[in-house]
Amino acid sequence: MLKKKKTEVHALGHISMSAHKARRVIDQIRGRSYEETLMILEVMPYQASCPILKMVFYAGANASYTMGSNKTNLIISKAEVNEGTAVKKFKPRARGRSYPIKRPTCHISIVVKNISLDEYIETITWLKKPRWKNKDTNRIYHDMDSSGGVWDKK
Numbered sequence: 001m002l003k004k005k006k007t008e009v010h011a012l013g014h015i016s017m018s019a020h021k022a023r024r025v026i027d028q029i030r031g032r033s034y035e036e037t038l039m040i041l042e043v044m045p046y047q048a049s050c051p052i053l054k055m056v057f058y059a060g061a062n063a064s065y066t067m068g069s070n071k072t073n074l075i076i077s078k079a080e081v082n083e084g085t086a087v088k089k090f091k092p093r094a095r096g097r098s099y100p101i102k103r104p105t106c107h108i109s110i111v112v113k114n115i116s117l118d119e120y121i122e123t124i125t126w127l128k129k130p131r132w133k134n135k136d137t138n139r140i141y142h143d144m145d146s147s148g149g150v151w152d153k154k
Helices: 019-029 034-043 049-066
Strands: 002-004 008-015 074-083 087-092 098-103 106-114 120-122
Touching (some): 019 034, 019 049, 019 074, 034 049, 034 074, 049 074
Antiparallel strands (some): 008 106, 074 106
């Protein structure tokens, strides 16, 4: 029997930024190695790259602590951004009116996978013999062409 080893580590975060701005950065790092991701995020000019850089650091620290893995063997296997709740405020405007302000938030989840570890561990169990036997292996099929019938002329 095969049992699955734990090769993935999650990092979850909540930042006050629109999900559209964060997705622009997340799409660039998905599927890349850990070290390459850090270099890309340090150079990116977007505002969302700083909190996402921290999330990648957290995911790498979690992987090295829980699995004892080397950070050079890590890749970003899954990275997604979901919309969170919007913080609603009212701002006073002219003539005593109020204007609603919505500050969007988003949830970021980054999954880091260690590519050096094998995904499955074999456990020894005694194997049973199969209950069925293939009884159809001894059948021989005859063709009409080679049976010496009427149509077999040379």
